[in-house]
Amino acid sequence: MPSVQQIAEEIVAREGGYANDPDDPGGATKYGVTLGTLRRLGLDLTGDGQVSAADVKRLSREKAVEIFVAQYYRRPRIGELPELLQPSVFDMYVNSGANAVRILQRLLNEMGQAVAVDGAIGPQTIAAAEAAARAAPDHIADAYGIARRNFYFRLADQRPASRKYARTRAGGKGGWIRRAEAFIAPRFHLSEAEFRARVAAWG
Numbered sequence: 001m002p003s004v005q006q007i008a009e010e011i012v013a014r015e016g017g018y019a020n021d022p023d024d025p026g027g028a029t030k031y032g033v034t035l036g037t038l039r040r041l042g043l044d045l046t047g048d049g050q051v052s053a054a055d056v057k058r059l060s061r062e063k064a065v066e067i068f069v070a071q072y073y074r075r076p077r078i079g080e081l082p083e084l085l086q087p088s089v090f091d092m093y094v095n096s097g098a099n100a101v102r103i104l105q106r107l108l109n110e111m112g113q114a115v116a117v118d119g120a121i122g123p124q125t126i127a128a129a130e131a132a133a134r135a136a137p138d139h140i141a142d143a144y145g146i147a148r149r150n151f152y153f154r155l156a157d158q159r160p161a162s163r164k165y166a167r168t169r170a171g172g173k174g175g176w177i178r179r180a181e182a183f184i185a186p187r188f189h190l191s192e193a194e195f196r197a198r199v200a201a202w203g
Contacts, residue, residue, distance in 0.1 A: 015031050088141060092148055107143055
């Protein structure tokens with residue numbers, strides 16, 4: 001498995017540079033780090049006494065990686081999950097916070113592991129994930145990635161403004177869906193035809 005540093009660097013590369021999309025609830029973002037995160041951490045990078053979009057613009061790749069490792073990997077205890085799950089759960093935690101853990105907890109319940117769906121990684125979730133990984137070592141990472149992809153589809157079903165994050169400008173498969181599939185074996189990737197059929201109701 002890649003190191004947590006390498007995974008974080010890949011996330012930064014995947015997230016891209018500065019953006020402030022009005023359709024993105026996260027607001028001003030750079031390398032996947034939101035203005036809300038900088039405010040929560042009190043990171044006044046410009047030294048002007050306030051944390052604003054200017055601080056997001058000032059954020060370096062190195063600082064983004066540092067934030068991800070500390071706040072999105074170590075703090076939520078992702079490093080205590082089975083190694084097979086860590087890259088995708090970490091990437092999803094950066095993208096969607098505690099939803100990454102809720103997706104895992106729902107999957108664990110579907111796999112017969114009784115665990116509360118509370119978005120927090122504690123002893124119960126760790127034990128359940130370890131048991132599920134032992135029972136299905138060749139499938140659990142794919143199952144999580146597919147559950148993650150389904151989460152994105154449901155989100156876009158419910159929120160039309162978010163649909164652009166699931167497809168390319170030309171309407172093909174992109175964004176969120178390709179991000180989830182980066183952690184899924186190729187045989188489980190949706191073909192363009194399957195993708196278009198899934199989103200046909202979006203118009």
